[in-house]
Amino acid sequence: MKTLCFRAYGALAACGTQKAGTVNRPTARHFGRGAILGVIDAALGIGRDDEDNRRRIAAGLLTAVAAEGPRRVRNEFRTVQTVEASNLPPFASRGDAFNTDAFNPVMKEENGKRHVRWTAKEGINPKKPGWKRFHTMVTYREHIEDGIWRIFLTVRPGWEVDLDTIAKALRRPAFELYLGRRDMPLGLPPDPKVVDGGLLEAIDAYPTVPDFDCGVLKAFSRSLRRRLNGDVDLAWDQGFPGAPEAEETRLVQDDPTSRVYWRFGIRPEMRATISRPAPAAKAAKVARGQSIIDQFWKD
Incomplete structure (x- = not known):
């Protein structure tokens, strides 16, 4: 039995939930199955429209995540533009919605306020002009501060997925990896490793x-360890080999069935809180003057 382990750490992260909406976008405190598989697809270079390869990888992998650190939830706001339309066909994309090449600006006044309507000579109903209007709205988003996650993957029985190939891709990802949103990059390399054993054995073998x-990186490592107070929050797919006894089971809607149409299926997520394992014996030091990051990029 083999388990692939890698690390996700950054100053900020966003773990989306099924309750995400246009105005309020909440976050969980650990990455779900959809987010983990999204990272794997990005590392392997699987595009959103490559449904066959994406489904093969998703069906063949079981996922688990060990969440640690304070993981404080913070709030922020952003402004976004929306489009109000009348007598126009559905827009093919967001870029098409904001395209005004075939429209003329017309100044309108409603309730004492003036705004611009972009009008077209003909709409779906030729007797009425088509028009669209742009609005600016405020959205509220949550993100996670100061968290670190260990992610574990194993192959589902009967499926052929090569964990070593995924580990190699995580070292040299085809697409950029980030922690939930594009402005939240990784603060450390994923540092993937394939170890023998099930989930609990992998947790013991792969350090947080x-x-x-x-000097500087050593102080950074000590700083991270000081923030690892409390136990480890563990969540995993049902059937993950070597998992502990679940304390709680929840139905979550984060199993990606289509990235093109952004659809997710419901799955049972097993959860438990476990004690942090004792620190493992230190591995042999790399050559003087090199950090683990230097060695990582040489692999």
Whole structure:
């Protein structure tokens, strides 16, 4: 039995939930199955429209995540533009919705306020002009501050997915990897490793914080360890080999069935809180003057 382990750490992260909407976008405190598989697809270079390969990878993998650190939930706001339309066919894309090449601006006044309507000579109903109007709205979003996650993957029985190929892709990802949103990059390399054993064995074998040997990075490593107070919050797919006994089971809607249409299926998510394993013996130091990051990029 093999388990692939890798690390997700960054100053900020966003773990989407099924309750996400236009105005309010909440976050969970750990990454779900959809987010994990999205990272794997990005590393392998699988586009959203490549449904066959994406479904093969998703069907063949079981996922688990160990969440640690304070993981404080913070709020922010952003402004976005929306389009109000009348007597126009559905827009093919957001870019098409904001395209005004075939429209003429007309100044309108409603309730004492003036605004611009972009009008077309003909709409769906030729007797009426088509028009669209742009609005600016405020959206509220949550993100996670100061969290670190260990992610574990294993192959579902009967499926052929190569964990070593995924590990190699995580070292040299085809697409950029980020923690939920494009403005939230990884703060450490994923550092993937394939280990023998099930989930609990992988948790013991793969440390939460890597060991650094250089001065600044060594202090950074100590700083990360000081923030790992409390136990480990563990969530995993039903049937993951070597998992502990579940304390709670929840039905979550985060199993990606189509990235093109952004559809997700419902799955049972097993959860438990486990004690943090004792620190493992330090591995042999790399050559003097090199950090673990230098060694990582040489692999």
